[in-house]
Amino acid sequence: MSSEDADFELLDSLQEAAGRLAREQLLPRYLARDREQRLDRVLMRQMGELGLLGVDLPEEYGGLGLGTLAGGMIGEALAYGDFNYGAYVCSTVSVLGRILADNAPPALVQEWLPGLVRGETIIGLGLTEPSGGSDAASLRTRAVRKGDRYVISGEKTSISMADQADGFIVFARTGTPQSRARGVSAFFVPAGTKGLSRTRFDDVGSHVVGRGSLFFDEVEVPEEHRIGDEGEGFRQVMAGFDFNRAAIGLECCGAARASLDETWGYINNRESFGVKLAQHQGVSFPLADGEARIEAIRQLCYRTMRLRDAGRPHTTEAAMCKLLAPRTAYEVIRQCLLSHGHYGYSTDSPHQQRMRDVMGLEIGDGTAQIMMMVIAREKTRALGH
Ligand SMILES: Cc1cc2nc3c(=O)[nH]c(=O)nc-3n(C[C@H](O)[C@H](O)[C@H](O)COP(=O)(O)OP(=O)(O)OC[C@H]3O[C@@H](n4cnc5c(N)ncnc54)[C@H](O)[C@@H]3O)c2cc1C
The missing domain is CATH 1.20.140.10 (Butyryl-CoA Dehydrogenase, subunit A, domain 3)
Structure with missing residues (x-):
């Protein structure tokens, strides 16, 4: 069997597993989970064990290296049972996992990506700010270098899983306010870091995922937590x-x-x-x-x-x-x-x-x-x- 045939066979069995999970476990409790307002970590670990998380991510971090179409198909199959889990698996695990795998220092990737793929950790993305989200490159949160650390100050809002995530990929300005996208860098901030606080919104939908704000009061992260090059985070990550x-x-x-x-x-x-x-x-x-x-x-x-x-x-x-x-x-x-x-x-x-x-x-x-x-x-x- 060629490696391409083997990949097709693997994808078929994953789609079958995702479809079964969607019909038998997600769909029957779709309405009930809306009221629970949290991602179910037991269910996420189960998805990890079935190989449904990060099918498109590199094998060295626990993914299956199957390509983005495969990732999309699994997200689609799960969304049949519960839109929120389809979105979590595809738009969070695959998208943020890929950002880490492609741009973060190896030690940081090793620390966070395998847990994400096993369904043990949740990662969020902090880009939008109270002053606006469409013009994302105009963000005001600042990261100031202090020796071998960065000090982050500012506010992010409308962040998915703000109150549930174990860590966040956060965008902050390291250049001048006029530098626009060129002066923005990305950082990984673990949820328990001193100076980081968060809230939850009362939303119209997607209660399982939820949104909220992140407040950064002189939050310090080591320079090894920078994702991508300084000032290039926006361009690299947005890819x-x-x-x-x-x-x-x-x-x-x-x-x-x-x-x-x-x-x-x-x-x-x-x-x-x-x-x-x-x-x-x-x-x-x-x-x-x-x-x-x-x-x-x-x-x-x-x-x-x-x-x-x-x-x-x-x-x-x-x-x-x-x-x-x-x-x-x-x-x-x-x-x-x-x-x-x-x-x-x-x-x-x-x-x-x-x-x-x-x-x-x-x-x-x-x-x-x-x-x-x-x-x-x-x-x-x-x-x-
Ligand atoms: C369910 C949900 C989940 C989200 N999750 C995250 C997340 O995890 N992380 C994160 O960082 N952000 C997240 N966001 C924020 C989201 O990315 C922003 O809300 C979005 O980019 C729009 O920004 P804004 O809300 O500030 O609207 P604004 O930028 O203020 O825009 C308001 C309105 O004006 C329109 N508008 C703005 N500029 C123009 C223009 N030049 N021409 C025409 N129309 C224009 C917009 O289309 C919109 O209708 C989430 C939002 C939602 C609703």
């Missing part, structure tokens, strides 16, 4: 975010897929005017339309990840995934909720929770406007402007 945009796309497709499947089942059982709901084109056509839109976006996400795995440019495609997927998933899931009539409007219905969960990623990791800016910039750049 991982094209993958995340396609990953978010697949996570949204997974959630929409679950609502569509449930709704086809429902309309094939319930009757009105003497026939199954499915026989009314007014009921089945909006779902058929949703099928087509979700499948088109799913294929765009796969294509984007294939381009990435082939080392080809994919920034435009990644922004398209992020522009279309959360919004379309929201619209399709909303249609599924409506197709359930009054039952859909209950908090016992998973559709309302999926709508709330996917809506967060219409904002998180860059809004639709920012994605359109990226697409327009890449298109005009290609014309030499």
